[in-house]
Amino acid sequence: MGLHISLRKRLPHFDLRLDLGCARGELTAIVGPSGAGKSTLIRLVAGLETPDWGRMELGARTFFDKAAGIDVPTRERQVGMVFQDYPLFSHLSLAKNVAFSCADQGKVNALLARFGIRHLAQRKPGTVSGGERQRAAMCLALARDPAILLLDEPFSALDALTRSDLRGELRQLTRQLGIPVLLVTHDLHEAAELGDAIFPMTDGRHDPQWLSDTLSGARRASQNLATRVCA
Numbered sequence: 001m002g003l004h005i006s007l008r009k010r011l012p013h014f015d016l017r018l019d020l021g022c023a024r025g026e027l028t029a030i031v032g033p034s035g036a037g038k039s040t041l042i043r044l045v046a047g048l049e050t051p052d053w054g055r056m057e058l059g060a061r062t063f064f065d066k067a068a069g070i071d072v073p074t075r076e077r078q079v080g081m082v083f084q085d086y087p088l089f090s091h092l093s094l095a096k097n098v099a100f101s102c103a104d105q106g107k108v109n110a111l112l113a114r115f116g117i118r119h120l121a122q123r124k125p126g127t128v129s130g131g132e133r134q135r136a137a138m139c140l141a142l143a144r145d146p147a148i149l150l151l152d153e154p155f156s157a158l159d160a161l162t163r164s165d166l167r168g169e170l171r172q173l174t175r176q177l178g179i180p181v182l183l184v185t186h187d188l189h190e191a192a193e194l195g196d197a198i199f200p201m202t203d204g205r206h207d208p209q210w211l212s213d214t215l216s217g218a219r220r221a222s223q224n225l226a227t228r229v230c231a
């Protein structure tokens with residue numbers, strides 16, 4: 001009873017044609033080259049763009065059904081979204097930013113604690129690090145009790161240590177929340193570490209061959225590098 005998507009959308013350079021499922025409590029990592037349509041897929045699921053044809057269902061709920069004329073607006077889809085450099089309100093503290101999507105102060109504090117930024121609750125976004133801002137963005141997305149979590153390169157601007165911490169947190173959260181999570185990432189290590197399933201795509205289509213080619217290219221490059229390491 002997870003997420004099921006079957007959709008088509010005409011884009012300037014190709015048609016997006018995707019069939020994708022993601023079970024509750026699982027994370028599907030969407031990988032592929034630049035311009036493959038990964039962010040467009042996320043925007044379609046969020047309701048920020050409209051497919052030309054298809055259906056999107058989450059359990060018994062239908063978000064979108066072209067044939068039946070159903071197109072549930074974004075605010076009613078219960079999506080939690082985090083993308084790179086998520087915009088927080090600069091004049092509000094981190095706690096007030098999170099409270100914007102949840103009136104329950106106890107829950108806001110628990111989320112801030114979970115993501116290790118409880119001590120920064122009263123600080124404004126401009127006075128904390130990029131990693132701390134992304135943690136606040138995750139709290140904001142989760143405070144809404146989302147039915148699905150959509151993450152578009154949420155960690156890509158962060159240093160390796162912060163990325164690794166946040167990945168660990170996300171892995172635990174996905175299991176605990178029991179909701180489907182779609183994660184767009186350029187980082188195949190991240191996809192391998194977090195993905196219960198990997199969904200490679202190129203030019204708007206599912207393309208497992210791209211992943212095999214990329215992995216064998218990377219193997220060749222690392223062998224090539226190994227032969228040239230100074231003694």
Ligand SMILES: Nc1ncnc2c1ncn2[C@@H]1O[C@H](COP(=O)(O)OP(=O)(O)OP(=O)(O)O)[C@@H](O)[C@H]1O
Pocket residue numbers: 011012013032033034035036037038039040041
């Ligand atoms: N606002 C737009 N106007 C016109 N074309 C767009 C727009 N946004 C995306 N596209 C085109 O749609 C296609 C898919 O773009 P999309 O951003 O979904 O790819 P992506 O896989 O997320 O790329 P990246 O990894 O670089 O973020 C690309 O060919 C892109 O040029």
